[in-house]
Amino acid sequence: MSLGFTILISGMAVGQLRTITGTVTENNKPIQNVSVFEEGSTAIAVTNSSGSYQLKVSGDNPVIIFRHPEYGEKRVFIQNKTVVPVSLEPPTKSIGEVILNAGYYKVKDKERTGSIAKISAKDIENQPVTNVLSTAQGRMAGVSITQNSGVPGGGFDIQIRGKNSLRREGNEPLYIVDGVPLSSETSSLFAVTILPWSSMSPLNSINPDDIESFEVLKDADATAIYGSRGANGVILVTTKKGKKGKTEFKLGTSYSLSTVANRLKMMNTEQYLDMRRQAYQNDGISSIPASDYDLITWDEFRYTDWQKTLIGNTADASSVQLSLSGGSENLSYLLSYGHQEQATVFPADFRYTTNNLTGNFTFRSPDKRIEVNMNNTFSFQKNNVQNDDLTKKSLQLSPNAPALYDSSGNLNWENDTFNNPLALLNSEYLNSTVMINNGTNISYRLFPFLSLKLNGGITYQDFEEQSLKPHTIYNPAFGLTSAYSSSSQNNQTVFSYLLEPQISTDFGWKDHRFNVLIGTTLQQSETKQGSIQGIGFESNALIRNIGAAATKIVSDQIRSQYYYTAAFTRLNYQYKKRYILNITGRRDGSSRFGPDNRFGNFGAVGTAWIISEEPWMKKLSWLSLAKLRGSIGTTGNDKIGDYQYLNTYSVTTGIYNGTVGLSPSRLYNPDFSWEKTIKREAALELGMLKNRLNVSAAYYQNTSSNQLVGIPLPATTGFPTIQSNLNARVQNTGWEFEVSARPFKSTQFKYETSFNLSIPRSKLLEFPNLEGSTYANQYMIGYPTSLVKVYQFEGVDPATGLYRFKDFNADGKISSPDDNKVIEKMGVQFFGGWSNNFHYKGWSASFLFQFVKQRNWNYNRSMLIPGSMNNQPVEVLDAWSPSNPSGTYMQYSAGTNAQKNTLHSYFQNSTAAIGDASFIRLKNVQLSYSIPVKNLGIREAMIYFQGQNLLTITRYFGIDPEFLSVGYLPPLKTYSVGFQLSF
Known part of the structure; x- marks a missing residue:
């Protein structure tokens, strides 16, 4: 009887199993890769390229769930149906x-x-x-x-x-x-x-x-x-x-070409030589020295655009990206590999190569109580380039300088009259980096409202660099051999680990909702560094092997450790889903401070009021969201390096009586502690027209104190400074505005736009005894810390043809610090961006404009004296003369007149060397097309064009208004094409 009853029950259960079929669509178009499963069952069906599925279900009225990452989840009660077509809609982007x-x-x-x-x-x-x-x-x-x-x-x-x-x-x-x-x-x-x-x-x-x-x-x-x-x-x-x-395989590749985005317009040969001759005439020198080869020896009809020659190459780059991903309800994975190569715009085959391997794995137990996430990144980078940037030389070389190569194809030194810039390409700077980053997060839901978590990870970085300077970077006339070649090598490894056990709870009661997080942090890192230099080799073929050097200089072999520990907690409370309070507290400990100052307490309070959830606001149908929020809190800063509070010593390079000595390098001060910053913010956020228009505005104020700086000491101590806390206070305030909109959102055409604007302000609130310190010429109370003090440029004196500057102390002469009294507020006044995205059928396009309003140093800051053996921008043609009394620059000088040289140095540090560095830049453009290939067994195929730094609108006098590091190559303009395939 028992056996018969069991067979009967089993037969009834089998009889209740049935197969349902259907098609999943959006606007009558099939959707692929939709997961279809019965609620409470582990069996999953996935729609094919036609959107069709087939699934076995049981029960009288089962619930079928349809899920896709790009659409809202849909639940369907199928009752006794066997064919269930479903239409999905993209989720509302609120x-x-x-x-x-x-x-x-x-x-x-x-x-x-x-x-x-x-x-x-x-x-x-x-x-x-x-x-x-x-x-x-x-x-x-x-x-x-x-x-x-x-x-x-x-x-x-x-x-x-x-x-x-x-x-x-x-x-x-x-x-x-x-x-x-x-x-x-x-x-x-x-x-x-x-x-x-x-x-x-x-x-x-x-x-x-x-x-x-x-x-x-x-x-x-x-x-x-x-x-x-x-x-x-x-x-x-x-x-x-x-x-x-389903398992998805993606292949992406691209090829790009990059060039220098902006160039200065320099003098041609005729203009340059005329400037040079006028310079000697103005200096009262009738006989031109034989060492001025541009006027005596070199071809006066020759012209070379050195910017085009030295930094005008087209740098190509290529990338390949492969990825494999997929998963089930309980396990998902992603493996990816990326390879990239980049050349430079310099006239040599230098290359930067990266290889990245990433693996991410997620496991969830069937009961959803255990979740494990593992993230692994392996990065291998190799870079080689010359030791010296050629950008400055491209601006200063005489336009009639000789050819770079002689008739035999060798470097041309023009009978020892020309320092060939390409000789610098014989030197090399190489570095390689191996980085491993592993992060693991394990969570266990002990109860429905309580979870235990463990976040941990390790980071390992091995950085090695080498600088090779063979004797061939010098003129052969010097008679140097490989005995003068040098090679330097530096190695640095960093290993750190992190452990963060946590407990979190999330529970509610009527209109109240609580979320509590408690955790601790333990982090330790160890850095090892050592360098060695070799001088003199039998042959340059051995230059990469420092062991072959005749002389070896070994620097300090440094091992430093950093310990960091903390306990933290967060309480988030919500009432009626519209009143929110967030309280955060943390106690930090750092090994970078003395034993009595290693721990600091930091915390913050944040609040939000979602006004649109109030009953009296829900009547406004056009308003989707209205929220007020604010916060106040403190944070610390220990970024000063390791062992700064201890007496430290360095190994001397000299040897006395066969013994290597030690020299003190830092004074003991266990009393300094954390820099501290108090941050405040208030903000308003609005969403309108079903969140098709979103606006936010925020005001912030950050005040930093207890500044960690080097306090100047008398020279008799043997140390210039001692690390300590200075009771100086720096304040940063500002406004931030963001607007985003979706004016059009149809099934075929979509348009999204966003705009952001930031208006930062900074000033020094307090600095004890500033006027009597060595910082007096660097800072000023009430002004930004980025200020500079310069001379007041007053043009050219028509009586002498020389620069004039304001004599503030009226002593009849210009000197520092008595007369460089003009305060210039350097830096950004406001910045932001405007981005736009368009989608039409299989086409998509986007562009981004970046804009910055700022003042900064211009080219006059680094300009060598006009008239010397260096080329100049065409702006320098506007020099004073009796026929040009409004000229900007003083009469040309060959650089032999001490008075004019001094005046030029004042000019480089005057208001004339500071100007408007504002710009509007077409930062990014993209156009892509999705090729309809689903009938070919390919999930997705896309081709695209991309551009970076394509157009800059500016009145800045210099190479690049954003990039202000004089003598270095600015960011490049890039065009890229590529395609992506998904299977």
């Missing part, structure tokens, strides 16, 4: 459905109390760049990003709501990739002549094609949970993850 990464937690944009800016993969993919920071320029309010060099593999200067610290390194933001912090910019020992500040961005190791989102945390509420590490803002990079569905 502010409340945008999810932002806030680091330790995620938050809906509608419910956030802090200031978070975000760009998505769609914005990143539109730009032919190798560093994601380039894609963020002009797209984020309050975030100023400047590329330091047009040489591949360089760094970026990024300021999030201004500079809080008086030190450059004290203003670096915190970089977090998939929950794991990266080290700050890699600092080179040898690259200073090719890369400004020798800086290399840590995000060079992250392939932009692997990035899902890029978020910047700006205010106290958003950054306080990171404590001291987030004092200057936090940059969060989230890489792409695998998605549920």
Whole structure:
């Protein structure tokens, strides 16, 4: 009887199984890769290229769920139907459905109390760049990003709501990739002549094609949970993850060409030689020295455009991206590989090569209680370029200088009269970087309202660089051999690990909602660095092997450790889904301070009032969202380097009586502690017309105190400064405005536009005994810390033809610091961007304008005295003469007159060397077309064209108004074509 009953029940169950079929569409067009499954069942069907599916279900009235990442989820009660067609609609893009990464937690944009800016993969993919920071320029309010060099593999200067610290390194933001912090910019020992500040961005190791989102945390509420590490803002990079569905293989490749975006118009040979002859005439010299080869020896009819010759090459670049992704309800994965190569615009075969391998894995238990995320990035970078940037030489070489090569194809030295600039290409600067970043996040839902989490990761970076300077970079007339060749090598490894156990709870009661997060952080990093120099080789063929050098100089072999620990908590409370309170607290400990000052307390309070959720506001049908929010909090800063509070010693290079000595390099001061910043913000956000128009405005105020600087000491101490806290206060304030709109959104044509504007202001509030300190000529109370004091230029004296400057102390002479009293407020006055996106059927297009209003140094700052053996911009033709009494420049001088040389140095440090550096730049253009290939078994095929830095509108006197590092290659103009295939 039992066996018969079992067979009967089983038969009834089998009898209830039935097959349903159908087609999933959008506007009568099939949708592929839609997951179809019965609620409570693990069996999943996926729609094919025709949108069709087939699924076995059980029960009398089962619920079928349809899911696709680009559409809203749909639930259907099928009752006794066997054919179930379904139409899906894209989800409404409302502010409340945008999810932002806030680091330790995620938050809906509608419910956030802090200031978070975000760009998505769609914005990143539109730009032919190798560093994601380039894609963020002009797209984020309050975030100023400047590329330091047009040489591949360089760094970026990024300021999030201004500079809080008086030190450059004290203003670096915190970089977090998939929950794991990266080290700050890699600092080179040898690259200073090719890369400004020798800086290399840590995000060079992250392939932009692997990035899902890029978020910047700006205010106290958003950054306080990171404590001291987030004092200057936090940059969060989230890489792409695998998605549920069939296995997908993607192939993408592109090829691009880059050139210098802007050039100065220089004098031609006739203008140049006329300037040179006038210079000697003005100096009263009738006999031109034999060493002035441009006037005596070189061909006076020869002309070379040195900008075109030395920095005018077209740099090609190529990239290949492969990825494999897929997954089920419980497991998803993504593997990607990217290879990129970039050449330079210099006349040599230098190349920057990167290889990136990324693997992301996610596991969820069937009961959804356990989730494991593993993110792994492996980056291999190699860069080689010459040791010296040729940009400055391209502007200064005489236009009638000889040919670069002789008739035999060798470097031409023109009978020892010409220093051939291409000889510098015989030197090399090489670096290679291996970076491994692993992040693992494990969560376990202990109860429906309580979860345990563990966030951990390791970062390993091995950086090696070499500077090769063979004797062939010098004129052969010097008679040098490989005994004068030198090779320098530096190695630096950084290993760090992170452990962050956390507990979080989320529960509600009637109109109340609570979310609590408690956690701790333990981070340790170890840096090892050592360098060696070799001088003198039997042959330059051995120059890469320092062991073959006749003389070897070994520098300090440094090993430093950094320990960081913290405990943090966050309480988020919501009442009736419209009153929100967010409280964050953190206690940090850093090994960079003395034993009595290692711990600091930081925290923030953020609030938000969603006014549009009030019953009396819901009557306004045109209003989708109205929200007021504000925050106040404190953060710290310990970015001063390791062991700064200790007595430290360096190994001397000299040897006395066979013994290597030690020399003191730093004084002991265990009393200094954290720099501290108080951040305040208030903001209003509005969404109108079903969020087709969104507007936000924010005002912020950051006040930094306890500045960590070098306090000057008397020379008799043997040390110029001692590291200490200075009771100076710096304040950054500003307004940020953002507007986004979707005026058109039909099934075939879509148009989206956004605009952002930032108006930053900065000033020094307090600086004890400023006038009596060595900083008196650098800062001034009530003015920005970026100010400069210069001479007041008053034109050319018609009686002498020489420059005139205002004599402030009326002593009859011009001198510093008595007469350089004019205060110029350097830097940005406002900046922003305007982006537009168009979609029509299979076509899409976008463009981005970036704009900056600013004052800064112009070309007069670096200009050599007009009339010397150096070419000049055509603007210098406007020199004073009796026939041109309104001329800007004084009479030309060959550089032999001491008085004129002194006046020219004053001119370089006067109001004449500062001007309007504002610009409007067509930052990015993209045009793409999706080829209809689904009938060929290909999911997606797209071809595209992209452009970067295509047009700059400016009145700036110089090469590039944004890039102000004199003598270095500015960012390049790039055209790129490519295609993507998905199978």
